[in-house]
Amino acid sequence: MSRTPRWSLSCSVAALLGSVAVVGACTGHLGDGPEPVVEVAASVCATGIHPGGAPIRRMTRFEYNNAVRDLLGDATRPADSFVAEEEALGFNNQATALGVTQLLAEQFMEASEGIALRAAKDWQKLLPCDPQKMGEDACAAQFVLAFGQRAFRRPLAEAESARLDQLYAWGKQQYDFSTGLQLVIQAVLQSGRFLYRVEMGMPDPVKEQSDVTALDSWEVATRLSFLIWSSIPDDELFDAAAKGALGDAAAIEKQARRMLEDPRARDAVANFHAQWLGLGRITTITKDAAIYPAYSPALRPLWQKETLSFLDHVVFDDAKGDVKTMLTAPYSMMNAELAAFYGVTGPKGAAFEQVSLNPQQRAGFLTQASLLAVNAKPNQSSPIHRGKFVREQLLCQPLQPPPNNVNIQPPEVDPKATTRDKFAQHSSDPGCAGCHTLMDPIGFGFEHYDGIGQWRDQDHGFPVDATGAISATRDSNGAFDGAVALAARLGESAEVRECVATQWFRFGYGHGEEKADACAMAQLQEAFRAADYNVKELLVALTRTDAFRYRQVVVAGK
């Protein structure tokens, strides 16, 4: 979940001498200003179908846990002990980064054995038939077909069911009926058909485009379930797939809207939020208790839950449910312990409830303790990390790591100076300024929040100066005073809204946007605009692009 913390704190002029090329590169980036994420001429997308790339996608641990829960009722989260996913673009579900090493293959094997053993405790629950009445072998054959179809998300080919039937027969002959069935479960859960999303598309390409094919209904059902639930389809989706009823946009949209009302959608969306905002790092941060007496490690999961609950509320329960509300809502979700931490009144117990906030001090997720504490040091705030967060996660402008031969040492905590003053060196140092003017002036706007996100009017006895400025954006440039004003500015920004859709594109489709994806991205952005940047509508829009419903024709070996 975590990213390498490449950024450290300050630069020294001396160490930068001789690194002119590096500095030039950063300055050049600043001067140019960011381009739209993917540019494409509207005329290119106006005709034909442009699905973009769609590599096979391996399940993540989250998806594996959900899939075995929905497949077999096994809620033991067996994938929690799997090796962590390799991460790319800040997400752990990117197709190109997810392979299978021997370690993971062993873990798949052992997990499948444990799952099969647990399933064997109550075959009655899983079998579609009564082996006593029907006969064990006939019932096992039915199980192979029914279980295999749900696990592979499409009917088994004859060779596949024959292979599993043989395995069952061997297990029964050598041991017993239950062992035979367990081996079937093990083989299915280790199959590429279960672990990857494999798509072949319809047998024939679309009219006038020999290289593009529509996905069949089984494949569409799987795309829907993994996008919205991070799991396998439910019975209704499977039924629709079996009828071939997911071939048109309206039917797909209807399913998407139904699925968004299911609690599984909330879990999947929370998974996105946690990764997009880097909240997984909360569990590893430490804070200096001498400087922050209000801190205790037990606050960390509460902070995380606050942000995830807040965003869940905005996306699923708020009337507008849009990006602006995420950034500017004058409320949050807290329990009694968190309310005491923030110094607000309201909740009395451990349950999280909606709490109104002082709109002069707090607005949306940007001013919540989770992000403020993650993007801070153990003993002080960090304007750099806070600015970097806004630049990279909200504006989708990746920043390069600092030049390699820079002397980066954090400023000591100095009781005679504000954090802001100590960090100001970046802006005056020509070597660092190139990149740091992109981050620090944004981060200074957060100086009213200390290293654990509590409001402060004074920093080391000096009044806080939380004036800041944004530069190098398409529509947000200029000075501001405080994070509430910053959030309001970002809430109006088309660039930020596009970035949210771009992050969802990467997460939802499992890969970074490339040239071939330009038309799908344009479709997505247009739909998001048309829906007034409502996030739930964005999820629906992800199911309406060419990239979702079509793919390049698969040519074996090509």
Added chain:
Amino acid sequence: MKKLNRRHFLRGAGGVAIALPFLGAMSETASAAPFPKRFIAFFTGLGQVKSAWAPSGTETSFTLGPVLSPLAKHQSKLLVLSGIDMESAYHGPGDPHQQGIAHSLSGTELEVGNLFPYACDPTAMVGWGGGISVDQRLANQLGQKTKFPSLELGVQVQYTNVSSRFAYKGAAQPVPPEDSPYQLFTRVFGELTGDPAVKQRLRAQRHKVLDAVQDDAKSLALRLGAADKQKLEHHLDAVSSIAARLDAPREIGGVCALPDVGGEIDVYANDNYPAIGKLQMDLLAMSIACDLTRVASLQWTSTQAGKVFTWLGQSETHHSLSHSSLTDEARQSQLVAIGNWHAKQLAYLMDKLASFPEGNGTVLDNTMILWCTDIAQGQSHARRDMPYVLAGGAGGALKMGRYLQYAGDHHNNLLVSILNAMGVPDTTFGNPAYCTGLLPKLLG
């Protein structure tokens, strides 16, 4: 440690316990040595303070400096190598840390890709390492008979990106390390105990299931496009590798005893770095003593992970210290202390391996450890004049106890020399453009 049954072991000459698998292994090793050779890659990041790292003296008569001094008792089993350049790491995409770690064992350029941003070029992104690493090449050759072709161990590596991987099965196939000694214990030693009949049944079932899984994967691969097919084939390779080793010997006895991992502590707490490191070395040494693997790597954290060596009285991250000026004596001396501490860990690992008798010597005599890093020193991020140490005996293939000073020889030559010393007679390794042959004077 619990000693369990010894019935699968023979008594060798002199009463030394010999595990049965070694007898069968003799014909497979290229060397005539009666015991298998083992290889361990030992990685620490961010280079060394060169002046404190380099020995003084001549090839055969030298004194270790402050960094390597903890290894003095093993000096007769060391080859200290200076003056070798990681030339390949000056080519291809990536920033110096990314290049340094990915090239360290592969000698191959990184892939261009859209996965990770890097310093110095705001328009470019980089992918994974571009080729197989030397440990995995050895695993392919020497790892066929053991339960694990290789084991990858980490100490708080934690991160999952190109700056945190040095073992590669091939281009864009990073092999992640296991950071948890507890998970590692279960994986490696979990099956060594228990009812033999139950284990036999499990093996028989696994054979059947994995056969079906492989048949299934093969037929699926045939239908996929090239890139997807390759991904599935890598997966299939992993499954085949497990299937091929199901019957590999794995018994407790002789020097092979179950390691004791004690009560569980937080694997990622900064201050547990030494304790987790020690556990991982105990498990690594025992995996080798039990012949569960012959190839391994031990990666000490990620290059820019922000580890603070508090147990040395330090409060700044290693990465931050490594950027300090060579004239900043206070910080440079802390870097020396970090190097010295890692040398102590290597000495500990050597002690452990030397504690297992094997023939007339010890397991250490038949092991080669390569201590490598990503950059020569932090201040410049140079990848020239790298601080390499070879340790152990490599079964007599190397004449140890020397300090060899090279003048810009490429590190690909070191890597191919390692292969040859391990009995794998490759003539080149990594990108051949940076490999001109064996390092002179290295092989005995």
